[in-house]
Amino acid sequence: MTFNNNAVIRGALYISDSQISTFALTVLHYRTAEQMKGEKRDIRKPRDIQRVVNTFFRGVKKDPLLSPFFADKTKEEWATFLPMMYSFWENVLFYSGGYFGNPMARHKEMHELRNFTPAHFEQWLHLFSESIDQLYTGPHAEMMKERARNIATVMQVKLAQ
Ligand code: HEM
Secondary structure, three states: OOOOHHHHHHHHHOOOHHHHHHHHHHHHHHHHHHHHHHOOOOOOOHHHHHHHHHHHHHHHHHOOOOHHHHOOOOHHHHHHHHHHHHHHHHHHHHOOOOOOOOHHHHHHHHHHHHOOOHHHHHHHHHHHHHHHHHHOOOHHHHHHHHHHHHHHHHHHHHHHO
């Protein structure tokens, strides 16, 4: 008489093929969920930019140096300002074409009233990069930080003119 070892072992343990596959799938699913919790991915879609912008402005509102610039914004103004910032960054990153403002002119006006110093810009960039790093990693995440640094540099040069 010949024995199939697998069948014997499974028989002894009362494990069927389908139980083994269910177990394997459960392990696989658990690993994937665990990995996704810990591993960051790149910025890929408008929703990702919205998360970065929301995180950044949550930080700005709590920041002693930057919050005064936004202190007089009403709830309604935030509700139009944030979508404008989403469009600005979507355009900067993905050339979506949905932003029609003039940030240089707007900041020049504000600078004349309130004086943006290098310390303000440094803190702005610090919070912005921190918000990106907290949520995402990859070429787009790097590009977003780099574009912010470049725009901030140009802005400071223009404000000084
Ligand atoms: C010293 C640092 C900065 C401060 C304190 C600051 C502050 C502000 C404030 C208060 C507004 C709202 C203006 C309004 O309600 O009309 C604003 C608008 C905006 N900021 Fe800044 N900002 C800074 C740097 C930057 C940088 C570096 C960028 C881009 C990389 C940027 C991009 C924008 C844009 C796109 C708008 C919307 C402009 C519009 O179309 O009306 N800001 N900023």
